[in-house]
Amino acid sequence: MSSFLSWVKHVRTALNPPGSPEVTSPLRFGILGTAKICRIALVSPASNHPETVVYAIASRDEQRAKEHAEKWGIGKSYGGPHGYQSLIDDPNVDVVYVPLPNGLHFEWTMKALSAGKHVLVEKPICDTADEARQMFELAERKGVVLMEGFHYRFHPAIQRAKAILDSGELGPIKNLSASMSLPKGMNKTGDNRNNFTLGGGATMDIGCYAIGCIRHLASSEPTAVLSATSTRHAKPTPDEELIDVCTRATLSFPNDVTGTIYADLEKPGWGPFGLIPSMADGGVIVKCERGELNLNNFFMPFFYHSITVRVEDVNGKIKERVEKAYTFGDGRKEEESWTTFRHQLDAYVDKVKGRTPKTWIYKEDSIGNITWIENVYEKTGLGSRPKSEYTFL
Numbered sequence: 001m002s003s004f005l006s007w008v009k010h011v012r013t014a015l016n017p018p019g020s021p022e023v024t025s026p027l028r029f030g031i032l033g034t035a036k037i038c039r040i041a042l043v044s045p046a047s048n049h050p051e052t053v054v055y056a057i058a059s060r061d062e063q064r065a066k067e068h069a070e071k072w073g074i075g076k077s078y079g080g081p082h083g084y085q086s087l088i089d090d091p092n093v094d095v096v097y098v099p100l101p102n103g104l105h106f107e108w109t110m111k112a113l114s115a116g117k118h119v120l121v122e123k124p125i126c127d128t129a130d131e132a133r134q135m136f137e138l139a140e141r142k143g144v145v146l147m148e149g150f151h152y153r154f155h156p157a158i159q160r161a162k163a164i165l166d167s168g169e170l171g172p173i174k175n176l177s178a179s180m181s182l183p184k185g186m187n188k189t190g191d192n193r194n195n196f197t198l199g200g201g202a203t204m205d206i207g208c209y210a211i212g213c214i215r216h217l218a219s220s221e222p223t224a225v226l227s228a229t230s231t232r233h234a235k236p237t238p239d240e241e242l243i244d245v246c247t248r249a250t251l252s253f254p255n256d257v258t259g260t261i262y263a264d265l266e267k268p269g270w271g272p273f274g275l276i277p278s279m280a281d282g283g284v285i286v287k288c289e290r291g292e293l294n295l296n297n298f299f300m301p302f303f304y305h306s307i308t309v310r311v312e313d314v315n316g317k318i319k320e321r322v323e324k325a326y327t328f329g330d331g332r333k334e335e336e337s338w339t340t341f342r343h344q345l346d347a348y349v350d351k352v353k354g355r356t357p358k359t360w361i362y363k364e365d366s367i368g369n370i371t372w373i374e375n376v377y378e379k380t381g382l383g384s385r386p387k388s389e390y391t392f393l
């Protein structure tokens with residue numbers, strides 16, 4: 001990005017992409033709930049995708065369903081206590097998007113899959129690995145597509161970082177360290193993130209990215225959680241008792257590789273008395289035998305990012321270069337301003353339409369991630385988030 005003004009334009013286009021004319025048989029998405037993330041994660045990307053339309057939205061509240069349908073330009077709304085099920089039962093809905101609190105992912109994904117719908121479910125896939133396995137088993141039985149929305153994995157930035165590591169240029173990996181934090185002040189009492197029953201906690205909410213990122217870049221599953229410590233609310237409400245506000249963990253990987261994660265819903269400010277708010281963080285640093293790679297924003301790289309590579313040359317001198325990757329440049333249709341979610345939607349549509357997606361989050365990956373989230377929680381002493389009370393018969 002050559003100047004501040006062109007960066008502002010880039011961000012504006014990313015968040016408000018131009019509309020695309022629909023093709024004759026678009027995939028029709030239905031949204032469960034009125035989560036804030038819907039606009040950036042699905043509504044905007046779908047408006048720019050030539051083969052998708054957001055056809056319906058459902059809310060527990062009739063008025064809220066109508067308001068959000070109007071606000072987001074969605075033609076159909078379902079509200080009230082049967083709103084979610086009515087959307088699922090609508091024969092015009094092809095794909096159900098599930099951006100509900102984590103603890104409800106299992107129930108509503110299972111209900112949508114049962115009705116023969118494809119599902120795009122928000123991260124983390126659900127509360128337990130056992131439930132994740134059941135979700136994929138049902139999707140396979142029904143012959144429909146189920147994917148966890150780890151959007152960052154679809155962006156060129158993380159893929160370029162992985163390609164550099166996989167090329168061997170920096171030698172074998174020794175340590176990976178991923179941070180995901182939100183500035184203090186954003187985390188409010190009553191938020192789903194602070195509700196144990198709804199699958200809250202820092203490790204679930206943002207630690208899932210950090211764990212996923214180091215597993216992905218290491219190209220292997222961890223072997224153990226070596227240490228994990230959490231800080232909790234000073235004066236927790238009953239919902240907050242087992243909530244981790246911040247978790248730090250170290251995991252071991254094969255070949256003496258270690259990985260650390262830092263997930264903080266309330267990153268303290270800095271400067272005098274901590275009065276200067278911290279920035280949200282979503283970076284990863286990988287130390288290797290012959291150098292180091294630092295991707296400073298793997299999480300939302302479409303806003304900005306850089307991949308700093310420091311590598312030792314044959315004389316032992318360190319050379320540094322900085323790369324950016326806003327496109328794949330492989331001839332596919334893409335724009336520099338595409339968000340992680342727009343890339344993700346492209347892959348999702350390809351999969352449902354029987355084409356080969358460039359990137360995919362496979363079931364083993366999703367089950368692996370929630371397994372290690374549970375293992376981290378076990379080590380902290382807080383324990384896994386509760387299993388859903390919903391029983392699938």
Ligand SMILES: NC(=O)C1=CN([C@@H]2O[C@H](COP(=O)(O)OP(=O)(O)OC[C@H]3O[C@@H](n4cnc5c(N)ncnc54)[C@H](OP(=O)(O)O)[C@@H]3O)[C@@H](O)[C@H]2O)C=CC1
Pocket residue numbers: 032033034035036037041058059060061064065098099100101102104122123124149151192193198205
């Ligand atoms: N990919 C990303 O970058 C992001 C992903 N997420 C993920 O999206 C999901 C939702 O995120 P979150 O921030 O919690 O969403 P919000 O708090 O914005 O919204 C959740 C929605 O779920 C519905 N809902 C149904 N039952 C409940 C309940 N018992 N309590 C609260 N809400 C309920 C509500 O819709 P209604 O009442 O209208 O039916 C509500 O609007 C999570 O899995 C989260 O991890 C969140 C933010 C960013």
Ligand SMILES: O=C1OC[C@@H](O)[C@H](O)[C@H]1O
Pocket residue numbers: 182205206
């Ligand atoms: O996935 C997420 O990304 C953005 C964060 O603000 C949020 O807590 C998390 O759910």
